[in-house]
Amino acid sequence: MAKIEVNVDALLHNVQQLRKLKESNSDKTELMAVIKANAYGHGCTRIAAFLDHKVDYFAVSRLDEAVKLKKEGIKTPILILDGFFSMEEIPQLIEYKIETVIHHESQIKWLQKWQQKHFDSPLIKIWVKVDTGMHRLGFDPEQVPFVFETLNKLPCVAKPLNLISHFANSDQPENELNLKQIELFNQVVKSLPENEIGKKSLAASGGIFGLPNAHFDVIRAGIVLYGIAPFAEKTGKDLGLRAVMTLKSNIISIKKIKKGELIGYGSIWKSTENTQIAVVAMGYGDGYPRDIAQGTEVLLNGRLVPIVGRISMDMLVIDLGQQNIDKIGDEVIFWGEVLPIEKTAENSNFSAYEVVTRLTGRLSIDYVYDNKE
Numbered sequence: 587m588a589k590i591e592v593n594v595d596a597l598l599h600n601v602q603q604l605r606k607l608k609e610s611n612s613d614k615t616e617l618m619a620v621i622k623a624n625a626y627g628h629g630c631t632r633i634a635a636f637l638d639h640k641v642d643y644f645a646v647s648r649l650d651e652a653v654k655l656k657k658e659g660i661k662t663p664i665l666i667l668d669g670f671f672s673m674e675e676i677p678q679l680i681e682y683k684i685e686t687v688i689h690h691e692s693q694i695k696w697l698q699k700w701q702q703k704h705f706d707s708p709l710i711k712i713w714v715k716v717d718t719g720m721h722r723l724g725f726d727p728e729q730v731p732f733v734f735e736t737l738n739k740l741p742c743v744a745k746p747l748n749l750i751s752h753f754a755n756s757d758q759p760e761n762e763l764n765l766k767q768i769e770l771f772n773q774v775v776k777s778l779p780e781n782e783i784g785k786k787s788l789a790a791s792g793g794i795f796g797l798p799n800a801h802f803d804v805i806r807a808g809i810v811l812y813g814i815a816p817f818a819e820k821t822g823k824d825l826g827l828r829a830v831m832t833l834k835s836n837i838i839s840i841k842k843i844k845k846g847e848l849i850g851y852g853s854i855w856k857s858t859e860n861t862q863i864a865v866v867a868m869g870y871g872d873g874y875p876r877d878i879a880q881g882t883e884v885l886l887n888g889r890l891v892p893i894v895g896r897i898s899m900d901m902l903v904i905d906l907g908q909q910n911i912d913k914i915g916d917e918v919i920f921w922g923e924v925l926p927i928e929k930t931a932e933n934s935n936f937s938a939y940e941v942v943t944r945l946t947g948r949l950s951i952d953y954v955y956d957n958k959e
């Protein structure tokens with residue numbers, strides 16, 4: 587059946603590599619594992635359980651993602667990268683001890699209002715987000731001293747406040763905006779009393795591998811945790827990482843096709859010789875990219891075989907060639923350790939980030955180890 591396999595040993599290898607990398611930089615640097623969007627399609631709850639206590643933080647985007655993990659008993663601190671979205675979310679932040687980003691005045695107002703009604707509120711751990719050039723979330727650098735001053739007046743706010751920012755172009759380490767962002771981040775740090783700043787975090791995957799002087803106190807590893815490169819024309823393997831996910835399914839039909847016959851919806855592929863085609867139970871209903879290039883290769887019985895014809899919702903077709911010993915039920919691998927997902931991404935209109943997050947709930951996820959037999 588169409589399924590995802592997640593190799594836990596590969597995941598742990600990547601965590602180790604990330605730890606090594608940061609230790610060569612500064613042994614104080616901590617590792618935040620970004621497991622938003624269902625851990626980039628790898629299954630958030632299970633990934634968190636495997637990494638609990640093995641990383642210093644988890645990061646998700648939204649409160650409900652964090653609450654779910656806390657309810658599952660995850661003990662590692664969890665940060666919500668997009669912050670809380672309303673005053674109604676504050677009680678859950680407190681109840682589940684979830685750390686939050688604050689990126690907008692409205693969030694400060696909600697906290698002030700909350701504080702007025704709850705004199706004895708427990709502490710909330712906060713990461714103040716500064717916009718150093720991405721211009722998505724965050725306070726302008728010159729606003730930050732006032733934000734710190736305002737938040738530091740609130741008894742419900744844990745001190746010291748932490749500082750966080752995000753690169754716009756760290757997938758291109760040579761892009762000059764990166765240096766400007768690092769410089770601005772350093773300026774913001776200098777504009778604040780040293781004892782008022784807790785931890786500082788700037789680098790996600792691109793910065794972790796491409797901008798070592800941007801590591802600061804906490805590196806935030808998303809895509810690289812899963813063994814996928816954040817850079818174009820590189821694979822995770824090039825960075826010393828192992829692909830964590832394998833996407834696979836099985837052949838459900840094999841048939842002979844004569845030269846010149848048309849295959850599938852839209853009849854976009856015509857056989858150039860007599861051949862045999864196999865139908866595999868995998869389609870865009872599983873999240874496989876419908877726009878994948880003709881001829882994209884999959885792995886079958888130790889050889890590479892091309893996809894032909896349009897991807898359907900539940901099926902796709904591969905060209906086995908005339909001479910083959912393939913059978914119904916044989917396993918087809920779409921990506922994994924020997925067939926980099928970065929290649930599939932290149933052959934579609936999606937980035938590798940999208941290819942993994944588009945996978946649908948129809949796929950089951952099996953968690954396996956290196957010596958699974």
Ligand SMILES: *Cc1c(COP(=O)(O)O)cnc(C)c1O
Nearest residue numbers: 620667752790791806807808809
């Ligand atoms: C998603 C995200 C990350 C992780 O990004 P990767 O490129 O996958 O490492 C880090 N920080 C923030 C703020 C994010 O939104």
